[in-house]
Amino acid sequence: MFIPAGVTASSIGDLLDHFPTSVHSAFSVRRFNSYTGFAARIRRTTDDVEADLYYDDTGDLSFDSPVSNFSASSSSTNLGEFMSVDGYTDQDSVGDTASRVVTWKDQSGNGRDVTNATEAYQPLLFNIDTLTTQNGVTAFDFASDMLQHSDASSYSQPNTYIAVVQSDGTSGNVYFTDGDGSGGRQLMTHSSNYKQLWAAAFGASSDASDTDQHLWFCVFDGTNSNMHIDGGSNVMTGNAGTQAQSGLTIGARYSGSNAWNGRIQEIIYYTGDHEATRAGMEFDVNRYYSIY
């Protein structure tokens, strides 16, 4: 069962308790305390049955996470059963299988879920008895995949993003955030072998691309844009451009190209400049993911 709002087994989900102001959308593999809904809609690949996946008793995603609201008949009660994991009853007689993420729920309360109705774009959660993880925490594995929220509204700069991501590569131009293509776009990227921001122009970053897990704290604010990696000092200079953000794409360019190949665990998008509370935000995120 998921933990009801206000009942917390630990402090793993208190980021939005301490920093609730101007949250546009919040996506995570951990449950934030004020959120009572399900984590993701998932699709079992062997028979294409979909289910709502909830956080477990401690606010994580695990084989004990409850599942419900199936698109076709299922007797499963948790992810282990739904995916016929060794040690769990194969309730639906599916054998070895995999599951992919159809929808990642927005925990901000704003209903800005990111989703993809095309199976070729859905990131991997599970494959044959194994949950995708990064540094011991469940992760969504993006490989030519993207999840997207469309929005007729645009949100002007400044905007702040906190992200926990890992990349399988360092070359090319690949994005893990973008807009929806209808208006302004704010990209967080690996570009020309550097971590970069783009909102009509690339800023100048001194932090080289790599394949490690990192906490990105980034503010899009024209010539005052900044990027902090793993709690460090600002590595961005120059002007990243002044475009607003319209909608949100996670994992690729809005069109599906320039895909980020790697694991994504958390993206929190705030409107406004939250640099003043950066240290506390980074501390909260790192306490859960133990990145640095």
Added chain:
Amino acid sequence: MPFLIFTTYEDAVARNDEAGKDAGLAYHHGTGVTRFIWATEVEDSNEPRAALVIDRRQNLLTNYETAALVNNLPADWQTSPDP
């Protein structure tokens, strides 16, 4: 990677939708979200063509479509510049 080329984006979406229905995806039962099978590439032009990326479930194609698969996008395909 095999591509199936269409003269319009709408034609590609319609074919993808038909394949999703044939595959029994949850959307077509009215109980889920997943509707389409293949990724779609759209040309950056005034009259854009579209291509389905047939990297899976090739059994859902007709014999005619299978014969029409190409390994590369047409040479005159216009792609949008980064970013």
